[in-house]
Amino acid sequence: MTDTRWQGDAVDLDAYLARIGHHGDVAPDLATLRRLQAAHVDAIAFDNLDALLGRTTVPLDLDRVQDKIVRQGRGGWCLEQVVLAAAVLDRIGFRVSAFAARSRVRTGNRHGPAVHVALRVDLAGDGWLFDISFGGYGPHEPIRLADGARLDGDWSFDLTREPHGEYRLRFLHPEGPAELYGFTTDPRYPADFEVLNHWCLTHPKSPFNRQIVLQRTRPKVRHLLIGTALTELRPGQPATVRDLSRDDALAAIWDVFGVSLAPNDLRALHRTMAGAA
DSSP states (O other): OOOTTTTGGGSOHHHHHHHHTOOSOOOSSHHHHHHHHHHHHHHOOEEOGGGGTTOSOOOOSHHHHIIIIIISOOOBOHHHHHHHHHHHHHHHTOEEEEEEEEEOTTTOOSSSOOOEEEEEEEETTEEEEEOSOSGGGSOSSOEESSTTEEEOSSSOEEEEEOTTSOEEEEEEETTEEEEEEEEOOOOBOHHHHHHHHHHHHHOTTOTTSSSOEEEEEOSSOEEEEETTEEEEEOTTSOOEEEEOOHHHHHHHHHHTTOOOOOHHHHHHHHHHHHHHO
16 A cells, blocks of 8 residues: 555656666565666656746646656656655555655755755665755765665765764765765655745755756766756766856757757756856
């Protein structure tokens, strides 16, 4: 029986699995959870473009999220992707809850707004962090929710519990660990998502409503486009950054991030970038 909060009964599971390129059976087990997260972050980019296209809202109802991400081939920002992923996991039979996290990327600020949302999945007595929408620095597989948990490989992460009770997720770069975000697992619900969504879309301090933010996590390379600055990450190597021309930045939306934009949206985005120059 699905959880009505996440609307698993309404998700088009076959279409979602085709969108992320997942083949084979699915079941509420750890092997499936790992395959789903890796496939999702490979196929679906973090995409804030609606905030730059004059949209007055970014809908979070499952029908429109599925239409945008699954059928139109778009990405989405974390709230949209969490709505979709929670419904998928619920449909498969996982026990799912959501929580909010405070980003520490670049600033190290431990007291900023908790506007990133990820999922907790409970399996056989263990909780697992399932985060499919933190972008180019985010994990590609679930991480057990425990002090000292690690995800090792080409891309390595660890999770520690801080004295005041928050978890801290770190990306283990060759040049040293980088804090990604801090969080507790206090549950958040779809009604909370609407408040966070409004902040991301409209607040003057939101990092998502002023310039392009596209991010994608692939097995051997990760990309981030912030404005016209394209960052490339490869395992075991320092990050490289290139400043793109406006036309190259627009071309990268599809060529690098796999985000399919309608021609009129691409033209509107070109005008928006020209006006901001």
